[in-house]
Amino acid sequence: MSAAVCCWCAAPLVKVGAQWWCGNADDTCRVRQAKHAQFTTDGRGRLKEWLYVPLPKQTVWHEAVYQREVTRFLIGGAAGPGKSTCIRRILYEFAKQIPGFHAIILRKSIPDLKKSHLRFLPHEVAQLGGRWLEGDKIAVFRHKGQMDAIIRAGHFEDASAMDDHLSAEYDVVGPDEVVTLPRDITLELFTRARSTNEVLYALRGLKIPPATPEDEDEDLDGSFVLAGTNPGGQLWVKDNWITKAPDPEEFPNYNPARWAFYDAKRKDNPYIKSGYVKNLRDMREARRRQLEDGDWDVFEGMMFSEWQQQRMGQPWHVCTLAELTA
Numbered sequence: 001m002s003a004a005v006c007c008w009c010a011a012p013l014v015k016v017g018a019q020w021w022c023g024n025a026d027d028t029c030r031v032r033q034a035k036h037a038q039f040t041t042d043g044r045g046r047l048k049e050w051l052y053v054p055l056p057k058q059t060v061w062h063e064a065v066y067q068r069e070v071t072r073f074l075i076g077g078a079a080g081p082g083k084s085t086c087i088r089r090i091l092y093e094f095a096k097q098i099p100g101f102h103a104i105i106l107r108k109s110i111p112d113l114k115k116s117h118l119r120f121l122p123h124e125v126a127q128l129g130g131r132w133l134e135g136d137k138i139a140v141f142r143h144k145g146q147m148d149a150i151i152r153a154g155h156f157e158d159a160s161a162m163d164d165h166l167s168a169e170y171d172v173v174g175p176d177e178v179v180t181l182p183r184d185i186t187l188e189l190f191t192r193a194r195s196t197n198e199v200l201y202a203l204r205g206l207k208i209p210p211a212t213p214e215d216e217d218e219d220l221d222g223s224f225v226l227a228g229t230n231p232g233g234q235l236w237v238k239d240n241w242i243t244k245a246p247d248p249e250e251f252p253n254y255n256p257a258r259w260a261f262y263d264a265k266r267k268d269n270p271y272i273k274s275g276y277v278k279n280l281r282d283m284r285e286a287r288r289r290q291l292e293d294g295d296w297d298v299f300e301g302m303m304f305s306e307w308q309q310q311r312m313g314q315p316w317h318v319c320t321l322a323e324l325t326a
Helices: 028-035 056-064 083-097 110-115 121-127 159-166 183-190 198-203 235-242 274-280 285-292 321-325
Strands: 013-016 019-022 038-041 047-052 072-077 102-107 131-133 138-141 149-155 172-175 224-229 259-264
Touching: 019 028, 028 056, 038 083, 047 121, 056 072, 056 083, 056 259, 072 083, 072 235, 083 102, 083 121, 083 138, 083 149, 083 172, 083 198, 083 224, 102 110, 110 149, 121 131, 121 138, 121 149, 149 159, 159 183, 172 183, 235 259
Parallel strands: 072 224, 072 259, 102 149, 102 172, 172 224
Antiparallel strands: 013 019, 038 047, 131 138, 138 149
């Protein structure tokens, strides 16, 4: 048993084999987890081994991407709840279901990509029955008699790489640690999330194109951006996803209904060891609050670093003397 609890029913998570499940005797939460789990089967099609079972909070993220009206998803907050893993697993989930699926997962630099996703992609893809093409950094999932599904791994390190990304179209664009990426080129890359894949339309609950002029979802095509990050860095990320208040003069067509933020807390992940948290506490206070608490309101150099929305999980703020004596 772990100190981590289910985000739905608050029951402690329990470990069965290598996987963590909601410990509630009612199977409701575990059924939701299992729906997005990934596993192998034996010759008779029976479950053989769980490869990945999303934690309850990760399951929320898996479920979220089927909301048809949202085209810009962000999983963000504290370090350690499994954001990067979940981004990959969501892409696998779609690639296994959709012939011709085309997605890209990105980090700022080649070293960043190697230290995060490239460590896991070859092994995970092979486990799921796909092929990893090391030279091209592409995962391929076969669909018999139909187009292969492809997941690419990319970076922002040089102009030629960016030209490459901007010359293509993707069903899903997956920028990880999006606060490390430059605003304008990243927002332009988001526009390359566009699709004509009818299976994706159906999975996202949309009508097969072309939509009629009266259709309220006529500007949607099933494609979306799936980003992940910790707080800190580019303020445009907070403006678009957290406060939903980018400069209206600079972005007059911003539609808040298309942007959705899902928080991540380290307490949601029982795989995190206590030493990881202790290491975070050795950092400067502002950065510690960003990574340990998932605090979007603190930044380096702020005059009053004690200002914060919550403390110990409760609403909290600094009062003026006038407020205290009123």
